[in-house]
Amino acid sequence: MPATEYQGSFLGRISIRRNQVIAMDGNHEQEIEDLELFQKHVSDRFTELLSPPDDVPVDALLSISWLRKLLDVFLCCEAEFKAILMMGRDPSQISKPPLDRLIPELLDRAVKALDLCNAVTNGLESVRHCQKLAEIAVSALDQNPIGDGQARRAKKALVSLMSAMNLDDKDGANTKTTERSWSFGRRGGNKDRVPGHFRSLSWQVAKNWSAAKQIQALTTNLVAPRGAEASGLASPVYIMSVIMVFVMWALVAAIPCQERNGLAAHFPVPKQLSWAHSMIGLQEKIGDEWKKKEKKGMAGLLEEMQKMEKLGQSLIEFTDSFQFPGETEKVEEAAAQVAELAETCRRMEEGLVPLQMQIREVFHRLVRSRTEFLDVLDQGGKSSAPLV
Numbered sequence: 001m002p003a004t005e006y007q008g009s010f011l012g013r014i015s016i017r018r019n020q021v022i023a024m025d026g027n028h029e030q031e032i033e034d035l036e037l038f039q040k041h042v043s044d045r046f047t048e049l050l051s052p053p054d055d056v057p058v059d060a061l062l063s064i065s066w067l068r069k070l071l072d073v074f075l076c077c078e079a080e081f082k083a084i085l086m087m088g089r090d091p092s093q094i095s096k097p098p099l100d101r102l103i104p105e106l107l108d109r110a111v112k113a114l115d116l117c118n119a120v121t122n123g124l125e126s127v128r129h130c131q132k133l134a135e136i137a138v139s140a141l142d143q144n145p146i147g148d149g150q151a152r153r154a155k156k157a158l159v160s161l162m163s164a165m166n167l168d169d170k171d172g173a174n175t176k177t178t179e180r181s182w183s184f185g186r187r188g189g190n191k192d193r194v195p196g197h198f199r200s201l202s203w204q205v206a207k208n209w210s211a212a213k214q215i216q217a218l219t220t221n222l223v224a225p226r227g228a229e230a231s232g233l234a235s236p237v238y239i240m241s242v243i244m245v246f247v248m249w250a251l252v253a254a255i256p257c258q259e260r261n262g263l264a265a266h267f268p269v270p271k272q273l274s275w276a277h278s279m280i281g282l283q284e285k286i287g288d289e290w291k292k293k294e295k296k297g298m299a300g301l302l303e304e305m306q307k308m309e310k311l312g313q314s315l316i317e318f319t320d321s322f323q324f325p326g327e328t329e330k331v332e333e334a335a336a337q338v339a340e341l342a343e344t345c346r347r348m349e350e351g352l353v354p355l356q357m358q359i360r361e362v363f364h365r366l367v368r369s370r371t372e373f374l375d376v377l378d379q380g381g382k383s384s385a386p387l388v
Helices: 003-018 024-050 064-086 091-095 099-141 148-165 211-218 227-231 234-254 274-293 303-321 328-384
Strands: none
Touching: 024 064, 024 234, 024 274, 064 234, 064 303, 064 328, 091 099, 091 328, 099 148, 099 211, 099 234, 099 303, 099 328, 148 303, 211 234, 227 234, 234 274, 303 328
């Protein structure tokens, strides 16, 4: 079942149940059933990200299309989580222990996640810059015959592309290819800007800011509930926290961000939790890929960028030794690589703006949900205050 259908049927179920007048014992049993269903939905969604069913198109891990599916999963899980905790519920119920401690911790993670949304949005600008350089090379080499001038032009663009892709995180954070002082929305004085080309929601990123340390900060106090708490409302708060950390971690691994040393370190998710098995599988795959490539310095694990790097290196070798009219076999091999690079650029052109829009949606969802929870906590505090 698609994620949106899961979400619609689940939210409808919660709404109906919360509007029914039922005995407290029955209410507790149905609440446990709702929590189990939420866990099943989380498990199913991440299983589909790890191993899609046969009737679903396979997206390469950490490709633009895969990241968009990951953000869809986050938004659907977040909506169901909020329904479980707040829909039709007396505010005083979530202002009691342990939720009076766990929810503020979750809201603090949400604030940290907003900073990561900013960093990822900034990083997408450097991805777009690399795409434009690749397109220059494609334009120069997509000729028949290729002349010495086109080969030189392509080589210049490809060398710039490799340089941009292999900057370390600290250098990459301060290059002129990425604009650092942004805010979501369209730039006011630039009518030529691509529609839907969003800027981040923060002002300038501090030079000592670290994406890896921000991810680590998200895991502070992230401990699985035990005993009676494991079957209560502490459980969905923990699950949503883990989902938030994983999604931000995957985005930072895929897209260029400032200072990501040590990102491969896994955050602890107990393996005995059935809903987390596929998430742990994804985490291990991504972590292994990061360890392989972290030492040489790279733009990230985004599938399209990795393919662009491989093709770019090969085409630099071709242009470096090219002399008109060129060897037939090498020219034909280069033509196939140029076609593949053009296809990669096309996928990036189609996917980057929708990905930016989804990150924008995640940002605003986090802001809105945080405000709603703060309001409910405030109401709960007032209703439980002793009368004077």
